[in-house]
Amino acid sequence: MAASIYVASAEAGAGKSLVALGVCELAARRGGRVGFFRPIVRHDGARDPSVRLVVDRYLKDVDPESLVGLNRAQARAYLAEDRVPELIATVLAEFRALRDGPADAQGGPREPDDLVVVEGTSFRGFAPTHEFDLNADLAANFGSAVLPVFTARGKTPADLRDAIAIAFDQFGDRGCEVLAAIVNHVPETWDAMARGSLTAMKADGPPVWLLPEDPRLERPSVGEIAAGLEAQWLCGPGEPPGKDAPFRFDGAERPAGRFVVAAMRVPHFLEHLTDDALVVTPGDRDDILLASLAGEKSRTGPNIAGVLLTGGLKPDGAVAKLVDGLAGVPVLGVATDTFTTATNVSAVPAALSPDAPGKIEAALELFDAHVDTETLSEAIRVSDPQRVTPLMFEYDLLRRAAANKKRVVLPEGTEPRILRAAETILRRGVADLILLGDRATIEGQIAELKLDASLFEGVAIENPATSERLDDFAAEYHRLREHKGVTPDIARDRMTDVSYFGTMLVHLGLADGMVSGSAHTTAHTIRPAFEFIKTKPGVGVVSGVFFMCLPDRVLVYGDCAVVPNPTADQLAEIATTSADTASRFGVEPRVALLSYSTGESGTGADVDRVREATGKAQAARLDLPIDGPIQYDAAVDPQTAASKRPGSPVAGRATVLIFPDLNTGNNTYKAVQRSAGAVAVGPVLQGLNKPVNDLSRGCTVADILNTVAITAIQAQAAEAERPGAAA
Known part of the structure; x- marks a missing residue:
């Protein structure tokens, strides 16, 4: 899987574009392929300076629009409606499409980039505190290591120490790995003590690197101003720019040290003209235009950066001919009035763009001279974030299910939540569906719920009581x-039940899996599977796990659904089976068998059973980190683990938590779900020959969507495990 680095800042003008460029160059120099992504841009990829720069330098054949998530207007619409999770999910989908490329059935990436550099949002137009939180949440959901960037402008070393410490904590709270911090625009006036107070912030923490102020990077070029204002090139030295690159022209790289608004007579105006000045004047002020260009030609005149004509006016007739002969600097035009143009010019940042190659080289020189690139390169190489956020988990589910669509039967076809979920499943191409129930009732519900009926046109709808398959199914069940x-009579009666009919579809291979339980008990849903789907060869117990989607990670809880009082052998099997389930769905398994005591500290029949189960599981699966008995706090909290279970490969980092009995497991998952606001996906049944999964009767549409995706992925795995399946 491709590594990704999220370059984030906590304020505008911090210089993150320079850092993003430096990281891209570092990867490219070491022979790796470079990917690039911007979550939110002002307009679009083609006009974003950072995207343009990376495409020009590293990704010449890549569509710029594939490198961005949303534009600023789209992002504002999400934020105005308080739809932040949806915004993140939308951007995550775009990022993963770029990072992973087309998915295979097992969810693996095809030809991933060696490194994807993400340049965060630009703090222009959003509330700073909200925007920093958004960048941190995006980095966490991308699974990116983080490189935060700060500016020393207007700050003391103490201010920066506080800002860096807060940023480290906030990223850490979200489970992000921080590689280093970079401080830009460090004044020459800072003494060694001031610099050392930052670079030695934490002996055991991420390094802090300081980049000094560089005048070459502080001023926008004429080309950058032209791009920012979408100006029209009117004349200048060299040939006119091509239509595909309208802001690249001779003189585009000239630095605009200041701009001068010409609203006075020529003699007074010339007194204010200086080297590197950009002259802003109405397009009908031929006198100012000619004086500016004549001054450029004069031995004693200032070397101006260019002329920007406002109001959509431009010279014509004899004046135009004279201007063409004099123009040794770029002459540009915009439609806005002079005041608006001056305001817009002042807002153009000194960004890096392909229009200023000299500035690019200066930026790379600065990065190489003051960043320990060997240390950074090694940190990138070993960075391997293990967290799985809820949005990452859900995205992977839907993506993997859609990569190799399976047919899933939904016995509760008249239930409104099922139909709402079915609409989303069909729209996203997650699975093909079979709905059970009366056709007229289902179609009436679709209309009443105002769902998109066209999506349901290819969906099989079957009423068990009147189905042509009823006799055959009854005979098979008998x-x-x-x-x-x-x-035979009992068999026929049973097959009119939607759970039995749906399970028979799976048993006979007419469906790949089944999801039910939104309107039926767990027993009603899974009893038919126990009767004739049966367990996989070598599996002694069917159990159920929940994927607990907490704000910053996904944990696997088992068994919370099936086995009331498992024996030590059953607990061991539940542990190893749950680990395999976790791994199949992208959660790295570190298994904790839970009890009321940790290690050897307690005795009694219950803890002894867990201790015995731990030994059996460890002996059966030497490849898995397994520990127990262990208390819940020691399993998931690093600080508690350090005191209660030091040296354990699981304590403080457990991802698969095995409860000693159904009473404990079921109550714990519901307590965490309701008290911590976790999303509980499941129960996911494991150990059956073919996938049948149960829903809670309080399930949401999202729960149904996720469970169908899980069922489809289980079906993909079952297909791959069959004898004769393609390797």
Whole structure:
């Protein structure tokens, strides 16, 4: 999987574009492929300076629009409606499409970039505190290591120490790995003590590197101003720029040290003209234009940066001919009035762009001279974030399910939540569906709920009571259960039940999996599977896990659904099976078998059973980090683990938590779900020959969507495990 680095700042003008460029160059010099992404841009990728720069330098054949998530107007619309999770999910989908490329059925990336550099948002037009939180949340959900960038302008070393410490804490709270911090624009007046107070902030923490002020990078070029104002090139030295690069022209790289608004007569205006000045004047002021260009030609005149004509006016006739002969500097035009143009010019940042190659080289020189690139390169190489956020988890589910669509039967086809979820499933291409129930009732519900009926046109709808399959299904069920006293009449009656009918579709291969339980009990949903789906060879117990989606991670809880009082052998099997389930869905398994005591500190039948189960699980799976008995706090909290279970490969980092009995597991998942606001996806049944999954009767549409995706992925795995399946 491609590594990614999120270059984030906490304020405008911090210089993160310089740092992002430096990291891209570092990766490219070491022979790696470079990817680039901007979550939110002002307009679009084609006009964003950073995107333009990276495309020009590293990704010449890449569509700039594929490198951005949203534009600022779209982001504002999400924020205005308090739809931040949806904003993050939308940007995450764009980022993962770039990072991973087309998915295979197992969720693996194809030809990923060696490093994807993410340049965060630019703090222009959003509330700073909210924007920093947004960048931190995006970095966490991207699974990116973070490189925060600060500016020393207007700050003391003490101010910066506080800002850096706060940023480290906020990123750390979200589970982000911070590689280093970079401080730009450090004044020459700072003495060694001031600099040392920052670079030695934490002996055991991320390094802090200081980049001094560099005049070459502080001023926008004429080309950058032209791009920022979308100016029209009127004349100047060299050939006219091509249509595909309208802001690249001879003189575009000239630095605009200041701008002069010409609103006075020529003699007084000339007194204010200086080297590197950009002259802003109405397009009908031929006198100012000619005086500016004549001054450029004069031995004693200032070397101005260029002329910007306002109001959509430009010279014509004899004046135009004279201007063409005099123009040794760029002459540009904009439609806005002079006051608006001056305001817009003052707002153009000194950004890095392909229009200023000299500035790019200056930026790279500065980065190389003051950043320990060897240390940074090594930090990038070993960076391997292990967290899985809820949005990452959900995105991967839907993406993997859609990569190899399976057919999932939904027995509760008349239930409104099921139909709402079905609409989303069909729209996103997550799975093909079979709905059970009366067709007229289902179609009436679709209309009443105002769902998109066109999406349901290819969906199979089947009523078990009137189905042409009823007799065949009843005969098959009678054959399978005759030894249990099931008569043909009982078999037919059972097959009119949606749970039995749906399970038979799965058993006979007419569906790849089943999801039910929004309107039925767990027993009603899974009993048919126990009767004739049966368990996989070598599996002694069917159990159920929940994926607990906490704000900053996803944990796996088991068994919370099936086995009331597991034996030590059953607990061991539940532990190893749950680890495999976690791994299959992108959660790195570190297994903790829970009890009321940790290690050897307690005795009693219950803790002894967990201790025995731990030993059996460890012996069966030497490849897995497994520990127990261990208390919940020691399993998930690093500080508690350090005192209660030092040296454990699991304590403080557990991702798979195995409860000693159903009573504990079921109550704990519900307590965490309700008290901590966690999203509980499941129960996901494990150990069956074919996937059948249960829903809580309080499930949401999102729960149903996720469970269908999980079922589809289980079906993909079952298909891959069958004898003769393609390797």
